[in-house]
Amino acid sequence: MKDINFNIISDDATDGHGGFGVGSLSLNNMSPVIIDVEAGTATIDMGAMHAKSAIEKRIKFLTDQEAVPNGKPYWIVWVTVGRKREGFYYGGVAACDMLVDVEARRGYKLLPYHVNQMDKSLKGRILIDMMDAPSRSVLANFLQEHRPEIWTNSTELHAELERLGAE
Numbered sequence: 001m002k003d004i005n006f007n008i009i010s011d012d013a014t015d016g017h018g019g020f021g022v023g024s025l026s027l028n029n030m031s032p033v034i035i036d037v038e039a040g041t042a043t044i045d046m047g048a049m050h051a052k053s054a055i056e057k058r059i060k061f062l063t064d065q066e067a068v069p070n071g072k073p074y075w076i077v078w079v080t081v082g083r084k085r086e087g088f089y090y091g092g093v094a095a096c097d098m099l100v101d102v103e104a105r106r107g108y109k110l111l112p113y114h115v116n117q118m119d120k121s122l123k124g125r126i127l128i129d130m131m132d133a134p135s136r137s138v139l140a141n142f143l144q145e146h147r148p149e150i151w152t153n154s155t156e157l158h159a160e161l162e163r164l165g166a167e
Contacts (some may be wrong), residue, residue, distance in 0.1 A: 029080050029082070031079050033079055034053055034076055035076075036055075037135055038073065039130070042141075049087045061109050064106070065099065070103070074100060077131075077139055089157075091138075092124045094130050095117065096114045126148070128164070146153045
């Protein structure tokens with residue numbers, strides 16, 4: 001299986017010319033981590049950037065949660081890698097819920113909410129309080145094991161996880 005890493009490539013797409021494309025968002029530093037709540041696993045699936053992750057393919061998404069009674073819970077966590085003096089760090093981390101019923105080929109998610117969470121992650125916000133505690137632990141363990149050097153520099157994420165653990 002191919003080893004997938006976080007995107008930490010940063011480049012000026014406009015090469016400083018100041019013309020077309022200035023002010024556009026770059027998703028080069030963002031990666032989606034998908035957490036399977038029941039299995040307690042986390043994976044990076046870049047297809048989620050365009051709603052085409054492995055679990056989203058061939059699924060018709062609805063905006064009514066009641067229409068997917070047998071949906072399996074997932075989290076898509078938008079993780080943005082930033083850079084500070086000490087090195088790279090997990091600068092933005094924002095979670096979105098999703099239900100998927102593979103047999104019925106139906107799912108539940110709110111696309112505007114996912115887009116807003118992506119935007120908040122890009123802006124350096126850490127929004128994981130809506131996640132259940134076991135899923136937060138899966139996320140923390142995954143991020144720590146995946147890139148320990150980035151995890152070490154992620155003091156804001158550590159503080160938020162500690163705050164949520166104390167509740």
